[in-house]
Amino acid sequence: MNVMEFTAVVATVSFVAGLLGSLTGLGGGVVLVPLLTLLFHVDIRYAIGASLVSVIATSSGAAAAYVKEGFSNIRIGMFLEIATTFGALMGAFLATRIPTSALAIIFGAMLLYSAFLSRKPRPPAQRNLPPDPLATRLRLNGSFPDLEGPRSYNVQHVPTGFSLMFGAGALSGLLGIGSGAVKVLAMDQAMRIPFKVSTTTSNFMIGVTAAASAGVYLSRGYVDPGLAMPVMLGVLAGSLIGSRILVKAETKSLRLVFSLVILVLGLQMLYKGFWGKI
Amino acid sequence: MEVILGNLLRSGVLLSAAVVLWGGCIYLSRHAHEPANYRVFQGEPSEFRSIPGVIRSVMNGRGRGLIQLGLLLLIATPIARVSFSIVGFAIERDRMYVVFTLIVLAILLYSLLGSGIGV
Secondary structure (H helix, E strand, O other), X not given: OEHHHHHHHHHHHHHHHHHXXXXXXXXXXXXXXXXXXHHHOOOHHHHHHHHHHHHHHHHHXXXXXXXXXXXXXXXXXXXXXXXXXXXXXXXXXXXXXXXXXXXXXXXXXXXXXXXXXXXXXXXXXXOOOXXXXXXXXXXXXXXXXXXXXXXXXXXXXXXXXXXXXXXXXXXXXXXXXXXXXXHHHHHHHHOOOOHHHHHHHHHHHHHHHHHHHHHHHHHOOOOOHHHHHHHHHHHHHHHHHHHHOOOOOOHHHHHHXXXXXXXXXXXXXXXXXXXXXX | OHHHHHHHHHHHHXXXXXXXXXXHHHHHHHHOOOEOOOOOOOOOOHHHOOXXXXXXXXXXXXXXXXXXXXXXXXXXXXXXXXXXXXXXHHHOOOHHHHHHHHHHHHHHHHHHHHOOOOO
């Protein structure tokens, strides 16, 4: 393939990944790295560099729309960003030291977990949980607009959530993804933050987290302009259009298809990683 | 404040996308028919790995230099957002969160400058 054909095909695939990622809420970054490595035989380090850049673009683009609606909690975001940015920095340094086959295996495991998580029902919404003293001290509790007026919530298990977010940041730095799956575990399940608040807040955190590892990737020469250009523009265009046509209709079957794709990609990454074909 | 931050993020992303697109057009107009090969990892040449290197390559009119400049702008967008949050928390006289935000900013700047991108 020459540069023109390669750019056109990668941009198209990135556009579809961004579109589906935003329509299903599962994020496009998670399928990009496996698609680039498995389909286009791009070295996994270049793929991670390009994906990381596209993650910043979609997160910042989407967060711009979200902050206006009053769902995202800036204090929760900033507090947890201490953990995610520190984790991302560690992850990025680690990524330059471990073999690519190990990266592929970790990536595969992450994909399988994401596929599993996307089929699991959401934890029930919290109702009148008692305020946690640490969360109160950190002023993490808040309220968000609901159908029957503002609804308040009390954040739980702050230390567990904080540690999990460190892990989410490390995975993001290691694999060049938004690692939304681990964030769900930390914010929804451990801290019991309401779904709308946790998704919008985590979306705005993803860009900051990714920016913490992007510097390391760029200086190590993992970000190739010829590859990052179609990936970033494609994913950004796809996710912007996806968020415009986000009508509730038929995302259910779309989610099923997308999580099957994630499952297959995860198995392939594991196979390639274990048999040293990457 | 929130609205300003939202607009800041949006314009940062759009500006960087425009620069990347512009650089991409120059790059494609010159290299369209060369073979594309990302199978073997070589690492980028130093002109695409550091801020001064990127600026030099933009000055030389290189398309890929412009793409990297756009990507640097993209990385700078969330950093600018965090910096503005410090002002926001300071206006609310929330000392604790000013400190938290400064910690995040320090980690971000360390990643950008400490990793050797600035030289």
